[in-house]
Amino acid sequence: MLKIVIDGKEAEVEEGLSVLELAEKIGVKIPTLCYHPAVGAYGACRVCIVEVIEKGLSKLTTSCTCPVESGIEVKTNSEKVKKTRKLIVEMLLARCPDAKIIQDLAKQLGVEKTRAPQKNENCILCGLCVRICREIIAVDAVGFANRGNKRKVTTPFEIQSDVCLGCGACAFVCPTGAIKIEDVEDKRKIDMWHTELGKVKCERCGRYFSPVPLLEQIKKKGLREMSDFLGLCPDCRRLVLANKLMGREE
Numbered sequence: 719m720l721k722i723v724i725d726g727k728e729a730e731v732e733e734g735l736s737v738l739e740l741a742e743k744i745g746v747k748i749p750t751l752c753y754h755p756a757v758g759a760y761g762a763c764r765v766c767i768v769e770v771i772e773k774g775l776s777k778l779t780t781s782c783t784c785p786v787e788s789g790i791e792v793k794t795n796s797e798k799v800k801k802t803r804k805l806i807v808e809m810l811l812a813r814c815p816d817a818k819i820i821q822d823l824a825k826q827l828g829v830e831k832t833r834a835p836q837k838n839e840n841c842i843l844c845g846l847c848v849r850i851c852r853e854i855i856a857v858d859a860v861g862f863a864n865r866g867n868k869r870k871v872t873t874p875f876e877i878q879s880d881v882c883l884g885c886g887a888c889a890f891v892c893p894t895g896a897i898k899i900e901d902v903e904d905k906r907k908i909d910m911w912h913t914e915l916g917k918v919k920c921e922r923c924g925r926y927f928s929p930v931p932l933l934e935q936i937k938k939k940g941l942r943e944m945s946d947f948l949g950l951c952p953d954c955r956r957l958v959l960a961n962k963l964m965g966r967e968e
């Protein structure tokens with residue numbers, strides 16, 4: 719167990735946690751945008767910044783990427799932290815003025831307006847979509863391209879990726895809602911990824927439901943107990959399964 723001091727209180731924690739994970743565990747709230755427990759930390763948005771004091775030296779660091787070490791003191795809301803976090807949020811607000819999550823964070827921190835030139839982007843380049851696609855979905859359909867102020871998240875060569883399953887995990891984790899998924903009858907469109915995929919028609923009710931590549935992937939994974947239901951939309955699947963369990967005729 720490691721002993722540390724966080725916001726003036728002593729805490730004992732097991733090894734291997736980040737400062738952010740420790741804070742969450744003991745109920746200390748630190749704002750985050752690019753952190754998700756399902757994927758590795760990346761330290762991109764920087765709003766989770768904290769002050770760490772070690773051997774008398776103080777430094778500002780992102781708590782999601784900072785491992786807890788014995789003897790450190792962490793301040794999650796010192797004047798230094800508050801000032802820097804406000805500046806970071808001011809920059810994010812200039813980049814994505816319409817993102818609700820950033821507007822809320824700015825309000826919470828007392829940032830009323832931004833002095834930086836506005837960009838009107840939706841994406842904060844946090845890379846959560848890239849990490850979820852790589853680490854959880856394991857297909858790597860999107861990634862970062864370019865450098866400096868031209869940096870963006872996109873598909874290889876900015877054309878439809880032939881490995882995208884259309885699963886929507888990227889849109890689900892995106893903190894700013896920059897990735898829009900549009901389901902139009904028999905198609906799923908993801909404009910940000912230059913992608914349009916056909917959808918599977920439910921064998922029972924005729925409704926289009928899953929993107930074709932997603933269902934193909936599930937079939938490949940060989941979920942045998944699901945094989946009778948894969949051609950059915952979620953509603954019909956539930957109904958057929960319930961009928962089966964109750965011994966009712968279809």
Ligand code: FES
Nearest residue numbers: 761763764766782
């Ligand atoms: S949550 Fe830590 S840098 Fe974004």
